[in-house]
Amino acid sequence: MQRADPPLRVAVAGLGFGEKVILPALRDCPATEPVALWHPRPERAEQAGRSAELPSHHEFDALLADPAVEAVVIATPPEPRFGLARAALEAGKHLLLEKPVALNAGQVEDLQRLALHRDLTVAVDFEYRAVPHLQQLAALLEAGVLGDPWLVTFDWLMGSRADPSRPWSWYSQAAAGGGVLGAFGTHAFDTLHWLIGPSQSLSARLSTAISERPLPGSTATAPVDAPDSALVQLELEDRGGRPVPAQLTLSSVARGGRGYWIELYGSDATLVLGSSNQADYVHGMQLWMARPGEALRPLPADPALAFARTWEDGRIAPVRRLLGWWSEAVRQRRPMVPGLAEAVTSQRCCDWALSGAGTLGGIP
Numbered sequence: 001m002q003r004a005d006p007p008l009r010v011a012v013a014g015l016g017f018g019e020k021v022i023l024p025a026l027r028d029c030p031a032t033e034p035v036a037l038w039h040p041r042p043e044r045a046e047q048a049g050r051s052a053e054l055p056s057h058h059e060f061d062a063l064l065a066d067p068a069v070e071a072v073v074i075a076t077p078p079e080p081r082f083g084l085a086r087a088a089l090e091a092g093k094h095l096l097l098e099k100p101v102a103l104n105a106g107q108v109e110d111l112q113r114l115a116l117h118r119d120l121t122v123a124v125d126f127e128y129r130a131v132p133h134l135q136q137l138a139a140l141l142e143a144g145v146l147g148d149p150w151l152v153t154f155d156w157l158m159g160s161r162a163d164p165s166r167p168w169s170w171y172s173q174a175a176a177g178g179g180v181l182g183a184f185g186t187h188a189f190d191t192l193h194w195l196i197g198p199s200q201s202l203s204a205r206l207s208t209a210i211s212e213r214p215l216p217g218s219t220a221t222a223p224v225d226a227p228d229s230a231l232v233q234l235e236l237e238d239r240g241g242r243p244v245p246a247q248l249t250l251s252s253v254a255r256g257g258r259g260y261w262i263e264l265y266g267s268d269a270t271l272v273l274g275s276s277n278q279a280d281y282v283h284g285m286q287l288w289m290a291r292p293g294e295a296l297r298p299l300p301a302d303p304a305l306a307f308a309r310t311w312e313d314g315r316i317a318p319v320r321r322l323l324g325w326w327s328e329a330v331r332q333r334r335p336m337v338p339g340l341a342e343a344v345t346s347q348r349c350c351d352w353a354l355s356g357a358g359t360l361g362g363i364p
Helices: 017-028 042-052 061-065 080-091 103-118 130-143 179-197 316-331 340-355
Strands: 008-013 032-038 071-074 094-097 122-126 149-157 201-207 213-214 219-223 229-237 243-251 259-266 272-277 285-292 358-359
Touching: 008 017, 008 061, 008 316, 017 032, 017 042, 017 071, 017 316, 032 042, 032 316, 061 071, 071 080, 080 094, 080 103, 094 272, 094 316, 103 122, 103 340, 122 316, 122 340, 130 179, 130 259, 130 272, 130 285, 149 179, 179 201, 179 243, 179 259, 179 340, 201 213, 201 340, 229 340, 340 358
Parallel strands: 008 032, 008 071, 071 094, 094 122, 149 243
Antiparallel strands: 149 259, 201 229, 201 358, 213 219, 229 243, 259 272, 272 285
């Protein structure tokens, strides 16, 4: 009888999303075990360690030197992520990285080369690939239900930052990886590449509706230069090498926005996936289909793809599923999908969008 692999021993670096979502997902996943926490502020690290009953560190080198740590989830804000990830790879640790992985595609490629050189497995938390309705949509496309794809539209219109009194933070700074491209765009580009195929070119118009925000604990305000809305026209390439036009609309300041909606129009069918739930992208998703001449009809959810458990915070379930994929890839010493290869193509689209336009050969 073959022995089961031991759980992957994982440290969590970054205690926002890391503490709320990553940590409970690690605890619930039988293939992973949280063993340590890190935060640069000693008092924050100590408080989180006490609450989670785990060792905590405020020096990253000390975390990497801990022999109990096989792998690290880096869930910090984007700006320090590249340096931390590089240090972890140099120390021989497998990684799961939040997105955006780095501030530009060149940095992601640097991490990709280092991971290959060190024979380490790096996952990227494109967790929408682990959402049941999106997996069901991907399976329908793989089975050829759509026929030849003719047009794709993707609206992701949220109101999470529509309140001008929401305080200024790193999210307000383009140079720190803030804004709607890092938050939504990285996921959206990856989803389009997964469902249809890679981007060959794009043009983009970005805007910042709320140009200043109050500084925390102060009556003063600070300028915001990170875009909060993006209109993107893309040309994708499908699996047969055919060009497919796509339109992507992103906003974090759309009060009463329609939420998350993907529409795919093809020669044999129309497929629509969407959710108007502004608070939780897992709860509330639905999939519809129409054949030529038919009205859209809802498709029943595939029970084989359902999560084993329903969480109050729906984000935990897809992250848990992705953690399982990552642990399996580490133990089998094979590349992880989604990983750095997918992060490079997604980040390149973000870079192109920030520059206004781009093509496969580079930004004009």
